[in-house]
Amino acid sequence: MPELPEVEVTRLGIAPHIQGQKLSAVKVIDGRLRWPVPSSLPKILPGQQVHSIDRRGKYLLIELDTGHLLIHLGMTGTLRVLPHSDPLKIHDRITFEFGKFSLRLHDPRKFGAVLWHPKTNGALEKHVLLQKLGVEPFSPEFAGELGAQILYQASRKRSIAVKQFLLAGQAVVGVGNIYCSECLFRAGIHPAKAAGKLTRPQCIRLADAVRIILKKAIDAGGSSLKDFVNSEGDPGHFMVQTKVYDRKGLPCKVCKTPIIQIVQGQRSSYFCPQCQKR
Numbered sequence: 001m002p003e004l005p006e007v008e009v010t011r012l013g014i015a016p017h018i019q020g021q022k023l024s025a026v027k028v029i030d031g032r033l034r035w036p037v038p039s040s041l042p043k044i045l046p047g048q049q050v051h052s053i054d055r056r057g058k059y060l061l062i063e064l065d066t067g068h069l070l071i072h073l074g075m076t077g078t079l080r081v082l083p084h085s086d087p088l089k090i091h092d093r094i095t096f097e098f099g100k101f102s103l104r105l106h107d108p109r110k111f112g113a114v115l116w117h118p119k120t121n122g123a124l125e126k127h128v129l130l131q132k133l134g135v136e137p138f139s140p141e142f143a144g145e146l147g148a149q150i151l152y153q154a155s156r157k158r159s160i161a162v163k164q165f166l167l168a169g170q171a172v173v174g175v176g177n178i179y180c181s182e183c184l185f186r187a188g189i190h191p192a193k194a195a196g197k198l199t200r201p202q203c204i205r206l207a208d209a210v211r212i213i214l215k216k217a218i219d220a221g222g223s224s225l226k227d228f229v230n231s232e233g234d235p236g237h238f239m240v241q242t243k244v245y246d247r248k249g250l251p252c253k254v255c256k257t258p259i260i261q262i263v264q265g266q267r268s269s270y271f272c273p274q275c276q277k278r
Contacts, residue, residue, distance in 0.1 A: 002073040004137070004174025005217035007058050010079050012218075015053045017081045018103060023064070025097040029088065029121045034074060037094060041116060045096075056125075057133045057173035067118035070129065076110030080104050089247045134172045137210050142172060147207030148200065155203070157197040157212075160201050162206075165195035175210055179217060181207040181270045182244045190278040191269040192262070216241065244270040 002010070018126050026045045031037030048064040055061065060079075062069040071079070074237045084100050094114055096103040103114065117127055125131065135141045135150055142150060154171035155162070163184065175183060186209035187201055198206070220241060239246070243253050247270060248261040257274040 002058065002077065002222070003057060003176030003179065004055075005179070006222035007055055007060060007073060008218050009222045010073070010141060011053055011055050011060055014079060014081055014103060017101065018043040018048060018050045018062075018098060019053060021094055022100045024099050025095075025204060027095045027097065028093075029095070030093050030110075031114075032110060033093060033107065034072070034111050035115065037114045038116045041114075044116075056130050056136070057169060059130065061124065067116055067121075068124050070113065070115040070117060070127065071105070074107055074109065076109045077105060077107040077112035079122045080106065106237055132170065135171050137172050137174055137214055142207065144210070145207075147172070147210070148204040151203040152198065152200055152266065155198050158195040160195050161192045161264055162189060162195045163191035163269050167265070172207075172210060174214060177267050178239075178245050179210075179213050179244070182213045182242055185271060185276060186213060188276055190276045191264060191271050193278055219235055224233075226236065244250070244272060246270065 012244065023045050026042045028037050028039070028042060029177070031039070043065070045064065048066065050064060051087050052063040053060065053251070056261050057258055059074060060069075060071040060073075062071065073079070081105075082104055084097060086094075086102070086104075089106065091106055091108040092104055093107050093112070094105045105114065115129075117124055134154075135146070135147075140146075149170055155165055159166060160168075163180050166180050166183070167177065169175070181191065183206060187202065187205040189198070189206060190273060244259050247259045249258050251257065252259060252272040252275060253274065255274045257272050259270055262269050262271075
């Protein structure tokens with residue numbers, strides 16, 4: 001599933017192409033996504049200019065004259081900038097046309113979303129899909145010890161495992177499954193440790209690890225397991241850097257102890273039993 005780094009890589013890839021451009025047409029090829037694509041888009045969007053391309057958690061937010069497009073890549077979605085003449089492929093769902101090129105959503109499993117939030121509906125941050133998201137990991141609110149304080153306060157009296165606590169995204173957004181394992185390894189925290197038992201020093205290390213790991217993933221173009229490619233069709237390369245994820249039985253890169261795999265909430269977690277004692 002594309003997580004924060006993959007969505008940020010996508011944002012960085014498409015922004016230079018569509019920033020300041022006007023939509024010439026919108027074609028909904030198959031609007032049966034996680035939520036139906038609004039049937040009004042082909043009528044109301046052409047002629048509108050793209051003013052900004054932002055990200056909130058795993059949502060791309062494209063500001064137009066009269067509102068915002070909210071785009072989620074779901075499990076297998078990709079957004080690519082392609083020549084207008086490029087033939088449609090199976091699983092292409094919607095195209096946003098800008099004269100000679102198109103921004104095309106390709107989504108084999110149809111768990112993605114393309115939604116419209118008119119400015120007349122009020123502030124975008126109040127949208128039901130955005131209002132409960134945690135703080136952004138690269139925002140000033142999560143910088144330095146502020147991030148540690150957020151994690152510490154949000155985790156108090158929580159019996160849930162710290163891995164599940166991070167995945168929930170209510171304290172800080174964007175720490176997907178791969179990145180949870182890597183962040184917890186860097187911070188020296190066992191993934192099954194109760195979130196409420198995190199100490200302040202552990203929260204300091206964990207907040208620092210979140211920023212470092214996500215930044216490394218973005219710099220590497222994200223993680224490509226099966227489907228993810230960036231806006232130009234290139235895969236991400238973070239998987240070659242992982243210290244524990246998908247390394248079951250292989251020696252820890254720090255202490256040489258074999259990496260262990262467990263299942264938490266139907267998701268695989270990887271950790272070093274020596275470096276991450278419970």
